Amino acid sequence: MTTATRYRRTDVVDRAIVLLGAVGLDGLSMRRLASDLGVQPSALYHHFAGKQELLGAVADEILARGRRPNELVSWQAELGLVCVELRDIMLEHRDGAALVSMVRALGAGAEEPIRRMAGALAFAGADAELARVGAHTLFHFVFGHVADEQAHRAAAVASGGVAPAGTDFAVGLGLILDGLGARLVS
Amino acid sequence: MTTATRYRRTDVVDRAIVLLGAVGLDGLSMRRLASDLGVQPSALYHHFAGKQELLGAVADEILARGRRPNELVSWQAELGLVCVELRDIMLEHRDGAALVSMVRALGAGAEEPIRRMAGALAFAGADAELARVGAHTLFHFVFGHVADEQAHRAAAVASGGVAPAGTDFAVGLGLILDGLGARLVS
């Protein structure tokens, strides 16, 4: 045929993120992405073993883009900052939280933000178990909450209503941080 | 053709739950379910507006089956019991937590267990906001945790390894209950 457009793995991931914003998680199919790139569907399988691996790479890239330099303050502020940052990244991407939740439910991905939170907890004096459990608990809270938020927002848009305010996030976050605090002083 | 097998909505949901156990969430398609029932795919659309509504009904039915009578004890024990009960139901159904998470991420369902937890918190003296936020926080923890657990279990089965123990669930649960406790005494 005409020109043989050639891509690398990261090009495909970048384009997938743009496409996600345009058509949502439902519309993000291998065939749609391929035709968006001007390429045959089978070409994608040179870069990824399957759709699951592609979605995992997209989720990890979205999460990595949100990295900000850490200020050295209290561990509560540090952890709170990481969680708020994660929430903000998800809210910036259509179906962002649903994507990450789906990828995790399928068995992989999103290890990096969990490691960051576990690291902050270990630095604050938590033992290995508390650091691990605390990081996972915070992660589940953040992504569960934001997935709900985005779903309700989408439903509100569809029905013409308004979405509730986001103060619940701060309250739930404080709840978990307090529980962690009670264990860190002992 | 031959006999005209006729079903009601609940028959279809029941059969879908059995099929879920046999083929997993990936394999649970409208066409597969229809052929399992000995019926044309289009017949399902008489009972449900679409696949999303069918999955929502399946999730709610699974959650409803786990109801147990409540003992009157402390609110910590009461809430802990509800959460452990929810975890047990999910672990009994293949891809149970992934199903509920997916249904919620798509915007509906699973309201009943959240109402139960909010009710227990209100009974313990929480105001409306704390009851709502606390119930959601517990819900996100339970389903996020169990979704991870089932995914890792499936991965371990596939690779021949062993899954880690389930003590993290109790630790994370205690964390959140402690955070709630700090707000209930004030």
Add this chain to the structure above:
DNA sequence: ACCTGAACACCGTTCAAGT
């Protein structure tokens, strides 16, 4: 009320072959 039959517009994935 519940189902059939047939169609429409898609999917994910594989594989031999090309450059």
Add this chain to the structure above:
DNA sequence: ACCTGAACACCGTTCAAGT
């Protein structure tokens, strides 16, 4: 290394029509 072309085995959903 990266892509084409063509195929296989499926999807969800709609709609007129039957009983």
